[in-house]
Amino acid sequence: MKTIVYKISGLLVMVLLLSSCKKGFLDIVPKGKAVATTVSDYDQLMNNTSFYSLNSNNNYLIMGDDIGAEQARYQNTDLNTQRSFGWEDVIQTEGQDDVYTAVQLQNLYICNKIINEVISITDGSELQRKRLQAEALATRAWINFDLINRYGKPYKAATAAQDPGFPIITQANVNATNYIRNSVAEVYAAIIADLKTAIPNLPAKSVFVTRLSRPAATTLLGKVYLFMGQYQDALPQFNSAFADLENDPSIASLYNYNDAFSETGAFRPFGYLGPDYPGSNVSKNQESILLKTQYIYPNSNGVVMSPAVMSLYEPSDLRLNFYGRTRSDQTAVPGELRVKSAAQFSHLGIELSDLILMRAEVKARLNDLTGARADVQRLRENRMPFADSAVPATIGSQTDLIRFIIDERQREYAGEGQRWLDMRRLSVDPIFENQISRHFIYAADGETVTKTITLRPVRLTLRIPQTILEYNPEMRDNP
Structure with a gap:
């Protein structure tokens, strides 16, 4: 296994890179010791670009x-794609x-280190230490929410306690063994607990939008409740986020197209x-409440937009x-x-437009149709005449x-990567559960379909990476 040392704003971190030699579960993340002794040191860890x-x-x-492909x-694209x-x-x-999961586990390791260590150091004020711990808790919640939406079934109250999820990891300990998959319900409960603990100690506005x-944390908590179908719990969180934005519009504001x-x-x-x-x-990034971007490869690779999604736009829609x-x-x-023009970055953090549409959906599901309409129009009047x-x-x-709001989500985020998460959560929604997702591959004329791929419900959940299963033989994989 190869060892490197890299520098994060003056802080040295030792990292053991992946290789073909034997490694345990957490060895797929950077294994080593972060030399952190001050609040500033721990703070710099949260500036790691991988976050x-x-x-x-x-x-x-x-x-x-929401996408298709030119045959x-x-x-000629890579096999993983x-x-x-x-x-x-x-x-x-x-x-x-x-690699993506490995990086997320690296980030989880850093979060756990901060959560468990920063409060006990003597440097800095109590406010600084609590704020940094809170940020690490909320970031851990973000990571766990991401992981459970890859490897756990979509949340369904009747089965969540039995559905296998992902291990809940709360220690920065690379020597721990015999990890098990906590249930989907347990993972969601851990996410909610982290966010509820963090929110009182977080600032209304961060120094960096990243x-x-x-x-950002209250929006995420509302989103978690939305994915659980607990709409009455989601609405106060979204309202709280809007209250912070109204007090300080510089946090985020919509572009008027x-x-x-x-x-x-x-x-x-x-x-x-x-x-x-x-x-x-x-x-x-003025619409970003929390900026998280993914570099997306140039559209010369044959990825195209779904004609069905493109048909959702009105001619005057500036999107x-x-x-x-x-x-x-x-x-x-x-x-x-x-194709998505000039696209280099997909925004997968917390955007103001997402907050608006999530609150609109929750209001509609709680039968506040007037309030839901007002929220949707607030976004639409900034996107078209x-x-x-x-x-x-x-x-x-x-x-x-509700259907119109979901269509509006597609109009807002087509080709951004948001649709996959919506497909998952809506698959257990009575309004959408019979909806079938398909991918189409098109011939050189751009019209003839050469292949149709239909999503099987089982593949709304990804299989556990083999490197994790190899060193946890008692851990069950997904079908």
Whole structure:
């Protein structure tokens, strides 16, 4: 096993890199000792780029049913991408580590180190130590929420206590052995406990948008409740996040696309592939309550947008400016297919638009249809001309409004990787549980479908990485 030492803003961390030699469960994360003795040292650990620049091996984007593929180009992509797109049982080749999960476990190790150690050091004020511990707790909750939405079944109250989830790891101990899979219910309970403990000690606004703040944590807690179907618990959390934003609008604010796309607007000038927008410029993050980005490969790889999703947009919807007919290599996309223009970054953190849509959905599910409509329109009037922004009058029933909000999520996040998580949670929702997800591969004319792939419900849950199972023989894999 190869050892390297790297520097994080003056703090040395020893890391043992992955190799083919024997290793235990937590050896798939950086194993070693962080030389941290002061509040500043521990604080610098939270600035590790892996917390906010998500590893590009994350396959959420490629698994959403909001995309398709061009056969001629897609067949030349790497096997992991093709297997993720095909919703196959096995993604990694034999002996290959799941790099994305390994990085998340590295981050979990750092969080646990801070949570368990920072309070006892004598340096710094009590407020500083509690705030840093709170941030690590909330970040641990974020990581566990991510992991349970990869390796645990979608939350269903009737079965969550029996459904296998993922190990709950609370110690920075690389020598621990015999990890077991806690139940989905236990993991969700641990996430909620971490967030509830953290929120009172978090600041309303962080120094960096990449670090957890109180509105980010309350939004995440509301999202957890939303995924559990506990809408009455989610709403107060979303309201609390909005209260922080109203007290300090500099935390996050919506771009008004009517202005941003004007001749002197924030998304100008257009490059040869499209606008200068958050997907092409990571510094354009004014909508981010918590900035987490994933670098996405150029669209020359054959990934295209689903025509069904593109049909959800009205002609005046300015979000259509993000989807063009020219690839990153400046070749034309065939037929009427579109690609995400100039896309380099997918935003997978906590965005103001997501908070708005989640609260709208929760209000609709609690039968506050007037409040839900108002929230949706708040977003839509910043995405298209005001005259076209109202929720259509034909959307009258509670169910119709919930469906409209989910469609609005697709219009807002098409090609961003958010759809995969929605597919999971909606699969156990009575309104959407019979919905079938498919991927289509298109011929060179951009119209003829050469292959249709139908998602089997079992593959809404990924299999546990082989490197974890090898050293935990009693740990059950997913089917």
